[in-house]
Amino acid sequence: MAKVNEGVFFIQGQDEFIPDSHVYVLGDPASNDLSLVDCGLTGKGNYKIQSIKKLGIELEAVKRVIMTHTHLDHIGCISEIRKAIPGAELWVHRLEAELLEKGDDRGVYGMNEFKGMCQMQYGLKSDAFRFTVDKKLEGGESLDIGGMKWEVIHIPGHSMGGIALYHSSLKILIPGDVVYADYAIGRFDLYGANADQLKKSLYRLADLEIDMLLPGHNQIVTAVPADYVRKTAQMWEPYLV
Ligand SMILES: [Zn+2]
Ligand SMILES: [Zn+2]
Numbered sequence: 001m002a003k004v005n006e007g008v009f010f011i012q013g014q015d016e017f018i019p020d021s022h023v024y025v026l027g028d029p030a031s032n033d034l035s036l037v038d039c040g041l042t043g044k045g046n047y048k049i050q051s052i053k054k055l056g057i058e059l060e061a062v063k064r065v066i067m068t069h070t071h072l073d074h075i076g077c078i079s080e081i082r083k084a085i086p087g088a089e090l091w092v093h094r095l096e097a098e099l100l101e102k103g104d105d106r107g108v109y110g111m112n113e114f115k116g117m118c119q120m121q122y123g124l125k126s127d128a129f130r131f132t133v134d135k136k137l138e139g140g141e142s143l144d145i146g147g148m149k150w151e152v153i154h155i156p157g158h159s160m161g162g163i164a165l166y167h168s169s170l171k172i173l174i175p176g177d178v179v180y181a182d183y184a185i186g187r188f189d190l191y192g193a194n195a196d197q198l199k200k201s202l203y204r205l206a207d208l209e210i211d212m213l214l215p216g217h218n219q220i221v222t223a224v225p226a227d228y229v230r231k232t233a234q235m236w237e238p239y240l241v
Helices: 045-053 078-084 094-102 112-122 195-206 228-239
Strands: 002-007 008-011 025-026 035-038 062-066 089-093 135-137 142-145 148-154 161-165 172-174
Touching: 008 045, 025 045, 062 078, 089 094, 094 135, 148 172, 195 228
Parallel strands: 035 062, 062 089, 089 135
Antiparallel strands: 002 008, 008 025, 025 035, 142 148, 148 161, 161 172
């Protein structure tokens, strides 16, 4: 849990037998217009809320949750978060927003076997992930939030509506589960995933100048080597067919 840059705070995921995504808090606290990027696994809401408070951030200053994508390890605790922050909006890429609004949870669980296991483990009801989405993103937006400008980039492949947030002058990339530290990439075998799209998304990110990589899991990278994402894409390309 730390400030990684002006207006960018990091709350580390608390993995159990299922991973818990990191949460990033974006925006100048004085703006009273903060955004959470992702929430985390079911049951991790209280940990995330306490972590936000420990950063000295008033919960009322949090206005929205922007999902990089809607897998359970990122969206699982959204109801817990919105109970603590009742006004917080939910912003999701349109393709995954449409699933959530229909109560179609294939994009949350990714596979049937996992769904049964999680519903049993967490006591999740069949309509646990039916939500109204406040803003449907397409990619290409420039979000003016919390006194900062973040570009939305649609990067499908790990999931159909995956997005990255990119700050071009700070050169910070928040890619969800598409690319991680140590030349790792997200899995591409779940519902809505597509290897060829993932390859194209990686090459799209490879064109960006990136100093700081803030992925959904594992290490964050504060001094990204030149061409890191391109090298990662090239390494994985033979498998992404
Ligand atoms: Zn994921
Ligand atoms: Zn994840």
